[in-house]
Amino acid sequence: MSDIRVARLPAVGKPFYTDKITKPAPGVNDVLVKVTACSIVPNTKNLVSNPNPLEGMSLPEFPCIFGLDVSGTVEAVGEHVLGIKPGDRVYVDPFLTCGTCQACRQALHVWLTSRPVHPRLLPGRCSAWLFRAPPRGQAYAQAVPDRRSVGIPPFPDTNIALIPDNIDLRLAARFGYLGTSFAGLKKGGMGPGKTLLVNGVTGTLGYAAVSIAIGLGCTRILGIGRNPDKLKQLSEFGNGRVKVVSSEEEKDIAGWVKSHTDGLGVDAMYDCLGNGGDGNMTMELIKLVKVGGKAILAAGGAEGSLNQTYTEAMSHSCAILGTMWFTSAEVDEMIALISAGVIDLSYMEHKSFSLDQVNEAMDFVGDRPGGAVNVIIQPGS
Template identity: 60%
Template sequence: MPVFEGISRLLEHYPVGGLSQYLLSPDTNIAVLPKSIDTAMAPRFGYLGTSFVGLKRANVGPGNTLLINGVTAILGYGAVAIGLGLGCTKILGIGRNRERLTEVRSLSLQGRVVVRSSEDEGDIVEWVKQQINGLGPDALYDCLGVGGDASSTSNLVGCVKQGGRLILAAGGAERNIGGQPYFEVMMHNVAVLGTIWFNSAELDEMIILIDAGVIDFSFLRHKFFALVEVNKAFRTVGDRPGGAVNVVSNHMSEGCVTDAKAR
């Protein structure tokens, strides 16, 4: 069954939107939160879980170097925190907003996170290689924001180490990826993976790691709006406040929060 057809059929059974005060959900979509996890964090699990599953499927782990393209949005912030928790030795982040890049770098007090603005002068691929002694990163996680130029992705793919992994999460990026000769792509042997969501077991695994303190999402800054202020919430999201800001429509019913899809 095509993906979108499957979604359409699911919506026929569960037609009430996420901004409703009450809604029905399949029991397989319900996750139990331990007391250590603030319910205000849970609405971000759609984005954070997407980054978690992408890095897990690419076998990102202890000793790896991770390169993140589009690091200043929520997918990128989350990937930094997850990569640190999974044991990456070094995380290289590329983004535009210098203030947010400074904040991203501060997620590691041991200097494991190194960042650069995409607007800086100089060859960005050479910068990547300089950070890891001329070697390529083990994985490239591409999470450009909506309207991002995928040509930057194409440029960075070539610096991934032989046998490395490319994880694509930027569904709103524009232009094609490619341009390398067939033989070079074959010899480079880079696996291309996509991540857009997760299953219940994968979400439960992430919750366990957050509860244990292995993955730290404490960088999130929650900004609450009452349900009647939901349009203000959407305007705030539209202003692109950055990946550390968590915009939440907070229903007055006990403990119920709904994601306003902040980027």
């Protein structure tokens, strides 16, 4: 059995170092993937530097191999794997599930109250047992098995999505963030004739939401952000369908939204601010959603509470929904739309680093390059 190189984090605040481990052999239901690219989550720098993780999160045991979204080519499959073969171009969905609890069977992708940062887990009767599984299969490595190889009973191969030849595998490594926004907009009922408001539009999720909303046929996309250069770039999307405003310059956001919606408000609001987002501001934006509309919350690091009176909630009749990830069906649908050119992601800029440059990559992503930049580790480079 040959060795593969990996990047390990020895402890919070310490630099990554490279190491070698034995290449994992796929079990009967596993898929071994040769990693082409692994996208770095924009908040990773905070996670590996902060001794106090975000509320409800805990880091895995050290030393650990980080990495979330993976794209690559299939190297080997287990004997029970159907429809996937060596050489296939794939995206590896990192979201682990028990597969048998009520939430999993309904494909309800929600977080546990207390969870390791990697891998992600759904709630279920076996979640505590899953926590004790060894932290194998993370993606700052030259090869990864399907995530079920961490000691979980066999499941159907729903963690692997096939990638058409006309989609760049570097782009496919971004599907975690793209898929989160895609699922959020689907929850919001976005489609032809709809109006969407995106809070945090210049971030990774925000850029994705604008591109996806255009592809889904929304006639008006309103965005609130801070970075003036990125706001200008976004305003050029969609042949005039996108209107943006600076949250630091515009003092009357509500008036601005109403001026672009004939005073009616928006069909849905997608809140995707980064860490430190203000829940009070979110509540004000929810008030701009039409009666019977939807507010979709994806700002995992937002602070504060959403407060409204009973009468306000009853009369507004606006559904407030959280979105955390996406289903296998949703990622397949998104991939088809990207492949067909319906969702245009040509704005994406790929910034690649080798495995030996992982610490440089962390510093780069820590400077928050913005939603148009896809920061990736390419172990083979």
